[in-house]
Amino acid sequence: MLLAIPLAWLQLAREKVRLFVALAGIGFAVILMMMQLGFQEALFTAAVNFHVNLKTDIVLINPQTTTLFAIKNFSRRRLYQAAGVDGVESVTPLYLDFGFWRNPETRKTRQILIIGFNPNQAVFSLPGVAEYLNQIKLPDVVLFDENSRPEYGPITEQFKKGEIVSTEVSGRKVTVKGLFQLGASFSADGNLITSDVNLLRLFPERTLGLIDIGLINVEPGVDVSSVMSTLKKTLPDDVLVLSKQGFVRFEREYWETSTTIGFIFTLGTMMGFIVGMVIVYQILYTDVSDHLAEYATLKAMGYKSRFLYSVVLQEAFILAVLGFIPGFALCLGLYKLVRDGTSLPMFMTVDRVMTVFVLTLMMCVISGVIAMRRVQAADPADIF
Structure with missing residues (x-):
């Protein structure tokens, strides 16, 4: 042998x-x-990169939501109700919408995902977000995802050179005052982060009373599953209660099984x-x-x-x-x-x-x- x-x-x-x-x-x-x-x-x-980098323990979404790309909003009152449940430390509303970014060089427009939230609350663990949160408190200021597709223009290069980067989003002039890293996905080729107030300036037809995602953090030492059980019993069936891991699975399963x-x-x-x-x-x-x-x-x-x-x-x-x-x-x-x-x-x-x-x-x-x-x-x- x-x-x-x-x-x-x-x-x-x-x-x-x-x-x-x-x-x-x-x-x-x-x-x-x-x-x-x-x-x-x-x-x-x-x-699911967006979902993974959320600083949250529990997520509320509309049951009619199928994916981040087709998210449905729900009443902010549900988040206030959740804040009264024992064990809940804080709640944060998150707003998402798609606008049209104008390439400052070619002047061509391309759809981009815009994420809005209260800049006084920590929402993401993404690199770059925490450093520029104070900037988005200013009117018409956004943070640009440096991992976006190149079709949006040389935004990252210009910003790092110290140049003033201004363009239009859905017909409104905005200024880029910071960079973060998220990356392209099925949902969007590029991403912007701004304050909830700035997002409403871009989409005046929207109101703060209708949110897209509700983020809930529990108190240290409190069992997340027990708080989730209480929330499911307390809140009406017009919201879906998920753990952070469940929210990640929810998105991934859509793309694995429904496409x-x-x-x-x-x-x-x-x-x-x-x-x-x-x-x-x-x-x-x-x-x-x-x-x-x-x-x-x-x-x-x-x-x-x-x-x-x-x-x-x-x-x-x-x-x-x-x-x-x-x-x-x-x-x-x-x-x-x-x-x-x-x-x-x-x-x-x-x-x-x-x-x-x-x-x-x-x-x-x-x-x-x-x-x-x-x-x-x-x-x-x-x-x-």
Whole structure:
């Protein structure tokens, strides 16, 4: 058995061009699977980045809300009612709306998400927000998300140079007085943060009495689940009570189950798996066919079919490992390229590396099992 691994490698290395083609095909399959899974996770992560960075224990939303992109408002009175529940430390109303940002250079408009709240209350743990909260107390002042799409203009560069950045949002002149980091998502390609009063200046048809999200923080040491139970019993059914984690799941489940995004990227991963399996099968089948006489000779010498099968499987294993390495290395560069080009949070994770490596092994082993049928054709009687 000790000779099996060298034999498998020598057979693969004998045809260097064929080996290179095989590794290139497997590497392509690895890239395809890893990119599909990376895109899927990056989009889902971006979709809940807003939710994850909220400083809250409990969230109130309208039950008719399906996603942040289609949020429904509800009466602010519900938040005041929640403030009277035992264990509640503070409540904060949050206002969301979509306006049209005018690129100060090209003058083209693009939809942007505007987030408004009382600047005297800490709402986000996002980098940059806390430093500029006093700025948005001023009329028509906003904070700009530096991870927004580049179509909004060179706002970040101009601000960091110390230039005055002014433009229009929904026909009203605003000034950028700070930067924060959130990033593009399914809901919006860009984001602004301002005060609740400034948001009403942009949308005069709105009132402070109708809010989009209610944030509730409980007192230290108080059990969040018990407060949630009390809120569900106390508040009418025109609001939905969620934990922060439940709010994150609520958004993610919408994009996973109510859209075709999950299906599309899963299908792309399966296609990469199938493409790789076909390539490996063709390589192994051709290799076995070229060495059929040698396999027949080994049979005549007394080697069992089990040994010959193990040689094919070891070839499959070698191809899987050698093909995975360049595919993984190229994906590191592609992930950075996607991050820089789209502002999506696309990062390599250990779980994804292990998942794709296991899929690559399965892909090659299945191809090897199918190619074993060719080994059965190695009959010593045909050779001697």
